[in-house]
Amino acid sequence: MASADNKIYFIITVKPPSPYGYINAGEICFIDKQRFDLRKKRNDTNILPVICGSGAFDVYLDKVLLQPLKRRSAELLLALECNEDRLMAINNSEALEKASNLSEGEQVDVEYNGQWLKGVIRYIGTLTSSSSGVFFGVELQGDDKGKGQNDGSYFKTYFRCSKNSGVFAPFTRIRPVDHKPSAPPKPAQSSLSMTSIEPLKVGDRVTFFGKQSDHHGMVMDIMDSPDGKRVLISTDKDEEGKQGGEMLVPFDFVIKEEPLNKDEIEKMDTSQGPGTRSATDSEEITVGSLVQFLGKTLVYGIVRWIGHLPDFPGMTAGLELEDGSAGVNDGTYKGKRYFDCPPHCGLFVRLSSCRPDDRFSGGKRLSNGHPDPDETIVSEEEENVPPIKTEDVSNLLIGQMKGIQGHCNSCYMDSALFSVFSCSSVLDSLLFKSTEYETIQRILLKNIVNPLRKQGFVSERSVMNLRKQLQKREHCPTYTTDEKDPEEFLSLIMQEILFLDPPLILCSQPGSKQKLQSCYYYQIFMDYNHHLVLPTVQQLLEHSFYSNSLKLAEVPACLILTMPRSGKSFKMFPKIIPSTELDITGLLAEGPQQCVLCGQLANQECAECFRDTVFSDTGFKYFCVKCSAQVHSHQQRRCHKPSTLLLPQGFSCSQRSGSDHRTPPREKLELFAVLCIETSHYVSFVKHGPKDTDWIFFDSMADRVGESDGYNIPEVRACPEVGQYLHMPLAQLANQVPREMEGVAKRLFCDGYMYLYQSKTMCLYR
Numbered sequence: 001m002a003s004a005d006n007k008i009y010f011i012i013t014v015k016p017p018s019p020y021g022y023i024n025a026g027e028i029c030f031i032d033k034q035r036f037d038l039r040k041k042r043n044d045t046n047i048l049p050v051i052c053g054s055g056a057f058d059v060y061l062d063k064v065l066l067q068p069l070k071r072r073s074a075e076l077l078l079a080l081e082c083n084e085d086r087l088m089a090i091n092n093s094e095a096l097e098k099a100s101n102l103s104e105g106e107q108v109d110v111e112y113n114g115q116w117l118k119g120v121i122r123y124i125g126t127l128t129s130s131s132s133g134v135f136f137g138v139e140l141q142g143d144d145k146g147k148g149q150n151d152g153s154y155f156k157t158y159f160r161c162s163k164n165s166g167v168f169a170p171f172t173r174i175r176p177v178d179h180k181p182s183a184p185p186k187p188a189q190s191s192l193s194m195t196s197i198e199p200l201k202v203g204d205r206v207t208f209f210g211k212q213s214d215h216h217g218m219v220m221d222i223m224d225s226p227d228g229k230r231v232l233i234s235t236d237k238d239e240e241g242k243q244g245g246e247m248l249v250p251f252d253f254v255i256k257e258e259p260l261n262k263d264e265i266e267k268m269d270t271s272q273g274p275g276t277r278s279a280t281d282s283e284e285i286t287v288g289s290l291v292q293f294l295g296k297t298l299v300y301g302i303v304r305w306i307g308h309l310p311d312f313p314g315m316t317a318g319l320e321l322e323d324g325s326a327g328v329n330d331g332t333y334k335g336k337r338y339f340d341c342p343p344h345c346g347l348f349v350r351l352s353s354c355r356p357d358d359r360f361s362g363g364k365r366l367s368n369g370h371p372d373p374d375e376t377i378v379s380e381e382e383e384n385v386p387p388i389k390t391e392d393v394s395n396l397l398i399g400q401m402k403g404i405q406g407h408c409n410s411c412y413m414d415s416a417l418f419s420v421f422s423c424s425s426v427l428d429s430l431l432f433k434s435t436e437y438e439t440i441q442r443i444l445l446k447n448i449v450n451p452l453r454k455q456g457f458v459s460e461r462s463v464m465n466l467r468k469q470l471q472k473r474e475h476c477p478t479y480t481t482d483e484k485d486p487e488e489f490l491s492l493i494m495q496e497i498l499f500l501d502p503p504l505i506l507c508s509q510p511g512s513k514q515k516l517q518s519c520y521y522y523q524i525f526m527d528y529n530h531h532l533v534l535p536t537v538q539q540l541l542e543h544s545f546y547s548n549s550l551k552l553a554e555v556p557a558c559l560i561l562t563m564p565r566s567g568k569s570f571k572m573f574p575k576i577i578p579s580t581e582l583d584i585t586g587l588l589a590e591g592p593q594q595c596v597l598c599g600q601l602a603n604q605e606c607a608e609c610f611r612d613t614v615f616s617d618t619g620f621k622y623f624c625v626k627c628s629a630q631v632h633s634h635q636q637r638r639c640h641k642p643s644t645l646l647l648p649q650g651f652s653c654s655q656r657s658g659s660d661h662r663t664p665p666r667e668k669l670e671l672f673a674v675l676c677i678e679t680s681h682y683v684s685f686v687k688h689g690p691k692d693t694d695w696i697f698f699d700s701m702a703d704r705v706g707e708s709d710g711y712n713i714p715e716v717r718a719c720p721e722v723g724q725y726l727h728m729p730l731a732q733l734a735n736q737v738p739r740e741m742e743g744v745a746k747r748l749f750c751d752g753y754m755y756l757y758q759s760k761t762m763c764l765y766r
Contacts, residue, residue: 006033009074010050010066011090013230013248020059022391026083027052028074029059029066067230072100072134079133079170081718084326089172093224099171102136110138111173117144118177119167122152122159127168136174140165149740155724200231200256202328208233208247208254218348219254220246220328234349285317290357293319293349299326300357300401301347304339315351322400384431384445385453387423390689393696394718396456397422402716404452406700407460409483414463414700414714415684416486419673419756421449422698423688426558426672426758430498437497440469444493460712470497486675486682486754487562491520503560505553507589516553521560521754526572534734537561537579537671537755542587542619546610551589555667557762559584561755575749577733580687580726582669582757586620592664593622593645597631601664604628604642612637669757676751685722685748692723697744719744 007030015025029050039045048066049058069077073096077086089096102108104124109116123137139161140148152159152166159166200206204219208231217235224230229251285291289303305318310333320341321327329346331339339346388396397403403422404414420427431445447462464480470492471479494500502518524544532539541561545551559582564572586593593602602622609621609631623631628642674685683699695718702715721743725733738746 007031007071008033008036009069009071010048011069011074011077011086012052012061012065013067013087014065016059016061016065020061022395023052023059024083024395026086028069028078028086029053029061030074070100075132075134076100076171077133079135080172084323085172091221091223095171095175098176099174102171102174102176107141107177108136108138109175109177110136110140110167110169112148112167112169115147116175117147117167118142119144121174122161122166125158127154127158133170135168135170138167138169138174140167154742155728200251200254201334204256206231206233206254206256208249217247222251223248285351285354285356291317291319291354292357293347293354299323299347303354304331304341304346306351307338309333309338309348316348317351317354319347319349319354321345321347383450383454385450387421387425388453388456388688390423390694393423393688397696397716398718400703400713400715402456403698403714404448404458404463404700405460405714406712407464408481410460410463410467411682411700412484412486413467413489415675415682415698416490417448417463418452418698418700419675419684419686420490422452423686424672424756424758427494427500430494430500433498433500435498437469437473440466440473440497443469456716457714473497483680487521487523487560490560494520503556503558505556506550507553508549521562523562524564526564532573534575534577534730535573536577538582540564540576541582545587546607546620552584552587553589555584555588555759555762556669557759559669559757559759561757563753563755575734575738576752577730578671578674578726578748578752578755580671582671583666584669585664585666586622588667590646591667592647594664594666595624595627596621597627598624599663600624601647603645603647605645606632606637606640606642608640609637667759669759671755672758673756674748674752675754675756676747677753678747678751682753683747683751685719685744692726693720695719695722697747717744721745722748725749 009028009030012023012025012027012029015021016023029052031048031050036045036048039048046063047060048063049060050066051057052059067090069090073090076096076099077089080086080089102121102124104121106121108119108121110119111117117140119138119140121136122139123135125134126132127135137152137158138148139152139159140146145162145165148164148167150166150168151163152161154168158168200219200222202219202221205216206219207216215235217233219231220234221232222229223232231249231251231254233247233249233254235247285303285306287303287306290300291303292298292300299321300323301319301321303317304320306315308314309316318331318339319327320331320339327341327345327347329348330343331337331341331346333348338348404418406414431441431449433441435441443462443466447465448458451462452458467479471477495502500520502520504519504522506517506519506522508517522541522544524540525548526540526543532543540563544564563576585591593605594600595602596619601624603625604623606621606623606628610619612621622645623642631637632640632642670687672687676683676685681701683697686696686698688694688696696716697719698714698716700714701712703713704710705713721741722745725736725741725745725748728736733749736749738750741749
C-alpha cells in the first residue's frame with residue numbers, strides 16, 4: 001500500500017456482497033484523495049472505487065461498509081495479520097491514538113510469549129518491502145534483557161541490541177509505561193430522545209432502520225469511529241426477511257426497545273412457527289451440544305447455558321466459542337453470570353439461530369458434548385469440484401477445523417491427500433479412471449476430494465472409511481491403526497488400486513530404449529563423496545542421478561521426490577532448501593541441451609566435469625564442439641572422455657553450418673507441495689499461487705478437544721514468511737537458528753521429507 005499522504009484510507013467493517021465475496025471485513029483499502037474530491041464535487045460518494053490491499057484494480061463498495069481511517073491508523077492496523085483482530089482493534093480508538101503518538105526512545109511495555117516486558121522503542125516502521133504494516137522494534141531493559149526473540153534484526157538489521165533482547169510487535173502488544181487514564185467519553189447526543197434518555201448497553205434489545213423498513217435485534221457492541229458512534233447489532237432478520245446476522249449501524253439510527261412483558265415473550269415464542277428452527281432441532285440442542293451460528297462469519301461453539309434472559313424474547317443459548325476473539329463477554333449478561341468462559345469467548349444468541357455443528361452433523365454425542373467418532377455422518381459431494389483457487393484460499397481453507405481431520409495415526413494420509421488434491425489437479429486423473437475398486441475411488445472423490453475443495457473441511461470419518469476399505473481389500477491389515485509412509489500410501493493408490501500409468505520413466509543408460517524403468521516416486525540416494533552442506537533439491541536430484549547413472553526418458557507430469565536418509569539418524573542434512581523451480585533439462589536423456597559456457601546448442605556431454613565447480617556449482621555439463629575443445633585442452637581435463645549427444649532431427653545440420661543460434665528450450669517443473677516429518681508426525685506445506693508468499697501450512701492434528709473420547713482439530717494457516725527465507729542468501733540462511741526462524745518456516749527447511757513437483761504443460765496430456 002502506498003505511503004503517500006494523497007490517499008484516503010478505510011477499513012471494511014462488513015463483508016461485501018457478490019461479486020466481491022472474496023473480500024473480507026477487516027481488510028484495509030484506500031482511494032486517491034484527488035479522485036475522491038472529484039466524486040465529492042459530483043455528489044457521487046455513495047459508492048467508492050477503492051483498492052484493497054496490494055491489488056491493482058478498483059473495487060466498488062458502498063460507503064456504509066467503510067469506516068474512514070487516518071493514514072497512521074491504517075499502517076498500524078496493517079501490522080495485524082488477522083482481519084478479526086483489526087476489527088477488534090478499531091473499537092479501541094484510544095489505544096490506536098496512543099500508538100500513533102509513540103516515538104523512538106519512549107519507554108513501553110511489550111507483550112512477548114504471554115509476558116509483559118519492559119523496554120525502549122528503538123524502531124518504528126515496516127519490516128518487509130512487501131508490507132506497509134508499521135511495527136515497533138523494542139529493546140528490552142533491566143531484568144527483562146535476554147527474554148526476547150532477536151538482536152534487532154528481521155531479515156536485515158533495524159536496530160542493534162544484545163542477543164535475544166529485541167522484540168518486534170504490532171501496537172496491540174505495546175503499551176506506554178506512564179499512561180494516564182483518560183476521562184470517560186461523553187455520551188453521543190442522538191437525534192432520538194429515547195437513546196439520549198437511556199444510553200444503550202451491550203445486550204439491549206433495539207429497533208433500527210434499514211433501507212426499506214425497521215428491524216430488531218440485540219446490541220453486541222458500541223464502537224467509536226471518525227463519523228461518530230456505531231452499534232454492532234445481532235439482527236433477528238435481514239433486509240429480505242431471512243435469518244439475521246450482524247450489522248454495524250450508525251448510533252443515531254437505533255432506538256432502545258421497552259422491555260417486553262411475560263405475555264409478549266410467550267407470544268413471540270409460540271409465533272416462531274415456520275421460522276428459522278424446527279422442533280426437532282430444538283430437541284437436539286442441549287447444554288453441551290456443539291453448534292454453529294451465522295453472524296458476520298460462521299462461528300462454532302459449545303452450548304453452556306439455555307434459558308430466558310431479562311428483556312430478551314424467546315429461548316436464549318449461551319455459547320462458548322472456539323474462536324477466542326469472536327465473542328463479546330465471559331458468560332455474563334448485564335452484570336449477572338450465567339456460565340463461565342474466558343474473556344471474548346462468550347456469546348448470547350437466540351436458540352433458534354443455532355444449528356448443530358455440521359462438521360459432525362448427524363453424529364451421536366458423548367456425555368461431554370463431543371461427537372462420537374464412530375457415529376459421525378460422512379459428508380458427500382456428488383458434484384465434482386476443481387482445485388481451490390488462490391483467491392479462495394483465505395475464505396475457504398484458513399483457520400481451525402479446516403483441511404482434513406486427523407484420527408488414529410492418520411497424519412501421513414491426511415497430509416498426502418491435502419498436498420495432492422487441495423490446490424492442484426495434476427493427479428486428478430486418479431479420480432476418474434476405470435477401476436475394479438469403485439468403492440475406494442468413490443470415497444476418495446465424493447467423501448474426501450470434493451468436500452475438501454468445496455467446504456474446506458473433511459471429517460476424520462471420511463478418511464477412516466478409506467482406511468477401512470484399504471484394509472478390507474487385504475492390501476494391509478493395519479491400515480486403520482498404524483502409521484505408514486506417505487509414499488507407500490500414494491504408491492498403493494496409484495499403482496494397485498487405481499492403476500495409474502507410472503508418471504516417472506527412467507533410463508539407466510542414456511539414449512538406450514532397452515533399459516527403461518518406471519516408478520511412481522523417486523527416492524534420492526546420495527553417495528558420501530559429495531561436498532554439499534546446505535543443498536537445494538535441485539542439487540540433490542542431480543547428484544543422485546549422476547551417482548546412479550540415470551536420466552529421464554521423458555518429462556514427467558508429476559514428480560514425487562523423497563529425501564535421502566542416513567541410517568537411524570534419518571536426516572542426512574540438517575537443512576534442505578526447497579527448489580521452487582526444478583530445471584530438469586540436463587536430466588533428460590533425449591532432447592536439445594545448452595552449452596554451459598556459450599549457451600548455444602550443445603553437441604557433447606562430459607560426465608567427469610560434473611563435479612567441476614569452475615563452470616557451475618553442480619549439474620550435468622554439456623558443451624558445444626568449440627567450447628568442449630577449449631575446456632578439455634586444460635591439462636587437468638585432458639583425460640576426460642566427453643560423449644557425443646544424439647541431437648534431435650533438424651538441429652545437427654544447421655549447427656554444422658553455423659547458422660543455428662537458437663537457445664534450446666528449458667524444461668522446468670514447479671513445486672506445489674512439501675510433506676514434512678518431525679517425531680513421527682507428518683504435516684504439509686502447499687504452494688497455492690504464483691507469489692512467493694502464497695504458502696499455507698496444514699496440520700491434521702494441530703489441537704485436540706477432550707482425551708480418549710475427544711477429537712482432533714485440524715488447522716490450515718497462511719505462512720508467507722516461507723517466501724522471505726526462500727529468497728534469503730545461502731550464507732545468511734545457513735546461519736539461521738532453526739528455533740528462531742519465524743512462524744512455521746523451520747518445519748519446511750529442517751523437516752522436509754517429500755517434495756511434489758508438477759509440469760503444467762505435461763499434465764494436460766495425462
